[in-house]
Amino acid sequence: MKEARHVLITGGAGYIGSALCSELLRQGYQVTVIDELLYGGESLLGYLLHPNLHFAKANILEPRAVKDNLRRDWPKPSVVVHLAALAGFPACQAVGRQVAWRYNVEATQRVYEQAEELSVERFIYASTYSNYGLSPDGKPVTEESPLNPQSLYAETKIASERFLLNSKGNCAVLILRLATLYGLSPRMRFDLIVNQFVLEAYTKRELLIYQRGYSRSFVHIKDAICGILLGIESPLELVRGEIYNLGSDRGNYTKDQVVALILKRLPETRVSYKDMTFGGDMRDLSVSFEKIQRQLGFQAQYTLDDGVREVLQALQIGIFHNPLDSRYRNAQFIVQ
Numbered sequence: 377m378k379e380a381r382h383v384l385i386t387g388g389a390g391y392i393g394s395a396l397c398s399e400l401l402r403q404g405y406q407v408t409v410i411d412e413l414l415y416g417g418e419s420l421l422g423y424l425l426h427p428n429l430h431f432a433k434a435n436i437l438e439p440r441a442v443k444d445n446l447r448r449d450w451p452k453p454s455v456v457v458h459l460a461a462l463a464g465f466p467a468c469q470a471v472g473r474q475v476a477w478r479y480n481v482e483a484t485q486r487v488y489e490q491a492e493e494l495s496v497e498r499f500i501y502a503s504t505y506s507n508y509g510l511s512p513d514g515k516p517v518t519e520e521s522p523l524n525p526q527s528l529y530a531e532t533k534i535a536s537e538r539f540l541l542n543s544k545g546n547c548a549v550l551i552l553r554l555a556t557l558y559g560l561s562p563r564m565r566f567d568l569i570v571n572q573f574v575l576e577a578y579t580k581r582e583l584l585i586y587q588r589g590y591s592r593s594f595v596h597i598k599d600a601i602c603g604i605l606l607g608i609e610s611p612l613e614l615v616r617g618e619i620y621n622l623g624s625d626r627g628n629y630t631k632d633q634v635v636a637l638i639l640k641r642l643p644e645t646r647v648s649y650k651d652m653t654f655g656g657d658m659r660d661l662s663v664s665f666e667k668i669q670r671q672l673g674f675q676a677q678y679t680l681d682d683g684v685r686e687v688l689q690a691l692q693i694g695i696f697h698n699p700l701d702s703r704y705r706n707a708q709f710i711v712q
C-alpha cells in the first residue's frame with residue numbers, strides 16, 4: 377500500500393495533468409481531478425469510469441472549489457499537485473496582466489489555503505525554469521541563481537512560488553521548476569517548442585527560427601511525470617520547502633541543435649532564421665539539474681530525439697485529424 381494514497385490534481389485534464397493522472401491510476405492511487413476544462417476534457421475519457429478517479433469540473437478560483445468537490449466517502453487527499461494555470465507566455469499575454477494574475481497567483485493561494493484547512497501533507501507546485509530568464513554569467517543556472525523573468529507568465533509563476541515559500545503552514549511546499557516539456561500526451565500541446573517545430577516541419581516543410589543560438593532546457597513528459605512522482609513519494613522532511621529544477625543536463629539545447637535533430641528525420645525542411653526581438657519571452661540559458669539527481673535520485677530516461685521521433689510518428693500515422701487546430705495550443709500566437 378502506498379503511503380500517499382489519494383492525490384488531488386488541479387489542472388488534471390491538461391498536457392501534464394492527464395498524463396500524471398493516468399500514471400497515478402496505474403500505480404493504484406486514488407486521484408481527484410479538478411479542472412475547468414479550458415481546452416476540453418477528452419484527455420480524461422479513457423479514465424472517467426475508473427473507480428479510483430473522481431473528476432470535478434470547477435474553476436479553482438471559486439473560494440471553496442477544492443473543499444466542495446471532494447468525494448465524501450474517500451479519505452482526504454494527502455498530496456495536492458497544483459498544475460492548473462494559464463500555461464505559457466502567449467496564454468498569459470492574451471488575457472492580460474489582471475486575468476493572468478488571478479489564474480496563476482490568486483488561484484494558487486486559494487488552493488493552498490484549502491489544502492491547509494484539509495490538513496493535506498504536501499503541496500507540489502509546477503513552476504518553470506522560465507523564472508531564471510537569462511543566465512547572468514553564461515553558466516548553467518541552479519536553484520540558487522537569481523530570478524530574472526522575461527515574461528508576464530514567469531512573473532506570475534515567481535509570485536506563486538513566493539507566496540507558497542512564505543506561507544509557513546503545516547502543509548509542506550515543494551516547488552518543481554520544470555524545463556520545457558515535449559512528447560505526446562492525452563491532451564496534446566503543439567505550442568511547446570519541440571512539438572511545434574516537428575509539427576511545422578512536417579505540415580509546412582519549413583521552419584522559421586528566431587534567435588538560433590539561444591539555449592533552452594527540455595524534458596520529456598514521461599520523465600517529468602517520474603519527477604513529480606518522486607516529489608509525491610520522497611520523504612516529507614527531505615522535500616519540505618525545497619525547490620528543484622526538473623529536467624536533465626542532457627536536455628540543454630540551442631534552438632539550432634533542436635532544428636538539427638528535426639532535419640535528421642525531415643531533411644527536406646527549409647529553415648530560415650531571423651535575429652529579432654519581439655518583446656516577448658527572450659530566454660537564453662542552460663540549467664543545472666544536479667540537485668534533483670543528487671537528492672531525489674532523478675534520472676531522465678528519454679532524449680529529445682525520442683520526442684521528435686514519437687511526435688513525428690503520431691503525425692505520420694494520422695493520430696491528429698487536424699493538428700493545426702487551436703485546441704492543441706493555449707493561445708493563438710506562438711512564441712518559440
Ligand SMILES: NC(=O)c1ccc[n+]([C@@H]2O[C@H](COP(=O)([O-])OP(=O)(O)OC[C@H]3O[C@@H](n4cnc5c(N)ncnc54)[C@H](O)[C@@H]3O)[C@@H](O)[C@H]2O)c1
Binds near residue numbers: 393414558
Ligand atoms: N508544459 C510545460 O512545458 C511546462 C513547463 C513548466 C511548467 N509548466 C506548468 O505546469 C502546469 C501544467 O502545464 P500544462 O502544460 O499541463 O498546461 P495545460 O494548459 O495543458 O493544462 C492546464 C490545465 O489547467 C486547467 N485550468 C487552468 N486554470 C484553471 C482554473 N482556474 N480552474 C480549473 N482548472 C484550470 C486547464 O483547463 C487545463 O486543463 C502549469 O502550471 C504550467 O505553468 C508546464
